Amino acid sequence: MMNDMKTMVDNFVNSIFVHCKTCLWSINPKVTYKELENVVENNINIIKQNKIHHDTLIILDTNLGWRLVPILLAFFKCRITVLPFDFKELPEEYASYTLISQGHVDEHGCLSNVEVSNKGQSLNDIALILCTSGSLGKAKAVKLTYDNIMYNVIANAKVINQLDSERFYISRPLYHASAIVAEVFTGLILNKSMYFRQKNFTPSSFLQDVKKKELDTLFSTPTIMYQLTKVKKTEKLPVKNIVLSGEIPKYKQIEEISNYFDQSQIINAYGLTEASPRVCINLNVSKENYNNVGKPLENIQLKIKEDELYIQGPNIMNGYWNNEDKTNEVKHEGWLRTKDIAIQEKDGSITIMGRKDDLLIRAGVNLHAHTLEEIINSSSSIKQSFVYGVNSNKLGQEIVCLLVAKSVDFKVIDLFQYLKSRSVPQRFWPDRVKLVKEIPKNKIGKRKRLVWWCQD
DSSP: OHHHHHHHHHHHHHHTTSOOSEEEESSSOOEEHHHHHHHHHHHHHHHHHTTOOTTOOEEEEGGGGGGHHHHHHHHHHHTOOEEEEOGGGOOGGGTTSEEEOGGGBOTTSOBOOOOOOSOOOOOTTEEEEEEOTTOSSSOOEEEEEHHHHHHHHHHHHHHHTTSOOSEEEEOSOTTSHIIIIIIIIHHHHTTOEEEEOOTTOOHHHHHHHHHHHTOOEEEEOHHHHHHHTTSOOOSOOOOOEEEEOSSOOOHHHHHHHHHHTTTOEEEEEEEOGGGSSEEEEESOOOGGGTTEEEEEOTTOEEEEETTEEEEESTTSOSEETTOHHHHHHHEETTEEEEEEEEEEOTTSOEEEEEESSSEEEETTEEEEHHHHHHHHHTSTTEEEEEEEEEEETTTEEEEEEEEEESSTTOOHHHHHHHHHHTTOOGGGSOSEEEEOSSOOOOTTSOOOOOBOOOOO
16 A cells, blocks of 8 residues: 555655746746756755654744745655744754755745754654644644545546636645645646745735736635635636535625626635545635535545534545644544534535534634633733634634633733733734623533624
8 A cells, every 4th residue: 555655645745747837936936847846856865865764853934935846846756854933933843853944945935955854753644734724822734645645636636627727826825734635746646736835925916916826826825815805806717616614614705705896706625624625616606605615525434413513535634743642533434534614415416504613714724712810810910711712704713711810900902912921823813802800600500601693
């Protein structure tokens, strides 16, 4: 099986270099598939020269943008594990591994000499370690095998290939499973051209790029696409397809997106990092089925137990890195718990109704309510807090915090100053704070997490 997978990986990397057209581009000059092949071969030689072995864990700076692609492909073919991470927020425990950042890579994505750390780890058959997006505290790091990734790329490509598309727009950083596997790797195997989001992104500049670069397929979150609809449209856009993922869209979001991009096909792509990531795809989303995610991809089985969706298939993660307890919480006899509340329609498609736990998704970034509560409650000025989410067309969900302060002199600004002192990223701060005398509870004295999935 291992030899079969090695052959599959080699065939994948080799097969993407058969075209001469543009492969990758952003602000810099375009990179053709042939040029990409040359850079990948250069990087493979550097890996060998630096004696980077299979037991080396590479931490790769995602601020490299599109230049990550030839580096990822080289390590992928050499079967060396990579953990992409934003070095602006790099945890101390990661710094002791082999790091590749801006100083190791030229403008074309070519590696230079790398200082290899003595610290390694046996990660046989693990291709990628991806941190679940945006978790406060210590994020769970998902281990994806070569099998996971290749099966998901191939199954996803069979569906995406049905779209009339040539030029992909990649809007998310390359530490997201969707961006790496479901968009870039899928785009490569289908020989698409891919344009990467610029650092100085604004809705207006995005729409200008779409028009100027003739981008026909946009991969993004419902929240970002909804924000784009607020920019005045002066001319027809060349967008044929909008592939939404990262969060379940709201009714109002789909309504506005479909009205704004009135010539575009809207696609719902459902999944999670632990599933490599794609699970289901709905190629025809409308206001009537806005939260329907379609049928499962090839070789993926689904079941619903006590209203919760479970997944089984070759795409299911190996487990969480260095966290067997968390792995056992979500993996049972080959089935993965999603913690998504779902129903299966008569045609076999899946409709997602909400979350079973306290996970909030704000602008496509995950936040566990109890984690933020623990930080807030550690303040000597605060007696108790309660964090929950409410639907927002702008952000997907807004974070609301009910706060019981110890003093009547406590002000909302005091909370934000405390969060800043604790180095909590501002994207996790509550959007609304309400000072209350007590936290509401149900009849048996328990707080009920308030997460609404309504149409606003």
